[in-house]
Amino acid sequence: MLELQQVIWRAAGTDFQLRIPRLAVKPGITLLVGRNGAGKSSLLKLLATAQFPAAGEIRYDGLTAERDLPVIRSMIGFVPTGIELYEEMKAARLLHYLAELKGGADERHLEYLMNAFHIAPYKTRKIKTLAQGIRQRIALAQAWIGSPAYIFLDEPLNALDSLERLRFIRFMASHARNQTIIVSTHELNEWEAWADQVIWLDNGRIRYYGSIGDWHSGLPLSVWEGQLDHNAYSKLDPDVILQVSTEEQVYTVRCIGDAPPAAHFMRQTTTIEDAYFIRCRFFNQSHNIG
Secondary structure, eight states: OEEEEEEEEEOTTSSOEEEEEEEEEOSEEEEEEOOTTSSHHHHHHHHTTSSOOSEEEEEETTEEHHHHHHHHHHTEEEEOTTOOOOTTSBHHHHHHHHHHHTTOOOHHHHHHHHHHTTOGGGTTSBGGGSOHHHHHHHHHHHHTTTOOSEEEEESTTTTOOHHHHHHHHHHHHHHGGGSEEEEEOSOOGGGTTTOOEEEEEETTEEEEEEEHHHHHSSOSSEEEEEEEEHHHHHTSOGGGEEEEEEETTEEEEEEEESSOSSTTOEEEOOOHHHHHHHHHHHHHHHHTOO
């Protein structure tokens, strides 16, 4: 299990602090959500041992970086945003090289990853000649070298097309039972059927950690959908609108509220992303910051 106790991290040259009194993350896929600047990337770097807390402790199945750093790093797969690959290397050689850095991996395992991430057709090509989506698949594949127990991914779907995104999420889900996977993402609804838990990070503090089921339940607002004419739509608070489309001055609106904006609006199933907007709006109102 991944456990954080009294963790504090400070961003150099700023007043920002990441403070986590206690967090125990279960195996499975955990979504890390929050606005830009909430501390998501900083938390992932801490978990991946790319940086270290100023105070507190992070335990990986009871191991700590202070005593067991090489062992812990062999248990981790990490993909930060903007990862840079060795552009002069060929794809297969790069994966072999990264496997060597992780302590080695047999040829069958690397072939499996190249096929699973659809890299095999490009394995003799230099990285610099490959499209960004293929480079991202290589970056993702290297995180699974050695079948690590902990995988930390920062916006992993960037540069992938819709089919590649679905393939990758399915791959993750098929391996998640025995791994602790934390994914920072802004594209929440793509994970609706696959994620197990959610961590909501706001201004360096955890506002929620729990199951997907609990994330959806007990919300103070509901989601509504219906059509409005231009006059009625212009009177609607823009902050409650989740989605809108228009055709011939008729607006189809998906919005949040404690009651429907018009009697004909129908209550909708709340998605992960809907729940995030509702929680943010309610939290901001209760703290008078928005």
